[in-house]
Amino acid sequence: xxxxxxLNGLSKVYRGGLKALDNVDLSVRKGEIFALLGPNGAGKxxxxxxxxxxxxxxxxTIHAFGHDLATDWRKARSRIGLVPQELSTDMFExxxxxxxxxxxxxxxxxxxxxxxxxxxxxxxWEKRGERIMALSGGMKRRVLIAKALAHEPDLLFLDEPxxxxxxxxxxxxxxxxxxxxxxxxxxxxxxxxxxEAEMMADRVGVINRGKxxxxxxxxxxxxxxxxxxxxxxxxxxLATLPPEIGRFPVELEAGGTVLRYRGGDGTGKGKAEVAELxxxxxxxxxxxxxxxxxxxxxxxxxxxxxxEGEVPQ
Numbered sequence: 001x002x003x004x005x006x007l008n009g010l011s012k013v014y015r016g017g018l019k020a021l022d023n024v025d026l027s028v029r030k031g032e033i034f035a036l037l038g039p040n041g042a043g044k045x046x047x048x049x050x051x052x053x054x055x056x057x058x059x060x061t062i063h064a065f066g067h068d069l070a071t072d073w074r075k076a077r078s079r080i081g082l083v084p085q086e087l088s089t090d091m092f093e094x095x096x097x098x099x100x101x102x103x104x105x106x107x108x109x110x111x112x113x114x115x116x117x118x119x120x121x122x123x124x125w126e127k128r129g130e131r132i133m134a135l136s137g138g139m140k141r142r143v144l145i146a147k148a149l150a151h152e153p154d155l156l157f158l159d160e161p162x163x164x165x166x167x168x169x170x171x172x173x174x175x176x177x178x179x180x181x182x183x184x185x186x187x188x189x190x191x192x193x194x195x196e197a198e199m200m201a202d203r204v205g206v207i208n209r210g211k212x213x214x215x216x217x218x219x220x221x222x223x224x225x226x227x228x229x230x231x232x233x234x235x236x237x238l239a240t241l242p243p244e245i246g247r248f249p250v251e252l253e254a255g256g257t258v259l260r261y262r263g264g265d266g267t268g269k270g271k272a273e274v275a276e277l278x279x280x281x282x283x284x285x286x287x288x289x290x291x292x293x294x295x296x297x298x299x300x301x302x303x304x305x306x307x308e309g310e311v312p313q
Contacts, residue, residue, distance in 0.1 A: 003027035010060035020046040022210035035197035038207040081153030085160040091133035103150035198298040226296040228270020230261040235287035
């Protein structure tokens with residue numbers, strides 16, 4: 001399948017020499033949710049700005065829907081929506097008018113039925129006559145999503161869409177994003193809440209200091225870079241490990257009463273090795289009274305990648 005968005009050699013150097021994007025190559029497929037993860041200042045918002053026409057790249061190319069954004073930007077950008085990180089909208093406008101106006105900016109005819117559908121899907125219909133300034137922070141962010149959806153984009157950027165909203169509103173927005181994906185909208189998401197990416201994304205990219213460190217299917221990334229950690233509580237403390245146990249990646253802790261296993265790195269076979277370890281303990285006559293096993297989260301992998309600063313081989 002041809003990519004809906006393709007970046008090749010994209011770089012952005014600001015006056016003073018700050019390199020916000022450093023030779024970024026990225027392809028995004030139609031209908032997927034792609035999560036772009038990185039710390040503050042990593043280049044996430046600059047990348048989004050380059051695609052949406054808010055930032056002029058220093059070099060490289062951007063193609064969306066087969067159009068070169070440097071020469072044929074009108075056709076492509078009419079199909080792109082953006083929910084910005086900052087709450088930037090006319091706070092004195094009523095909700096419904098603000099969303100309808102956003103639709104008109106793209107040259108589309110008024111469609112009150114479509115606007116009502118969008119507002120209802122975001123639980124904003126009852127607030128349609130209220131000025132935006134009177135809404136809560138979470139509702140204001142929903143208005144930004146409604147404005148971005150008003151011209152029915154095929155590609156939607158969500159830049160920290162749940163920043164500053166409570167847990168219930170975050171869950172509600174996750175449901176909204178899932179509905180958009182079901183309608184065939186391609187979504188590129190940046191977030192500080194890595195559980196959002198772990199729960200919703202099909203693929204994940206990690207960016208730091210303008211460099212795209214890694215892009216992979218979320219499940220494949222977790223299997224390849226994940227780690228299994230197990231704490232086995234022994235019935236009796238051990239002073240040393242017998243050779244048949246020492247061959248595993250284990251250490252004694254808590255005065256010899258806990259055996260800590262850390263393994264499965266890059267193989268996804270940690271759970272199987274923990275099972276082998278328990279059999280070896282029984283074979284060696286070492287009794288245990290409890291096992292606590294934990295798999296790496298996407299956040300663990302993200303922190304590890306940033307610490308390494310390079311793509312793992």
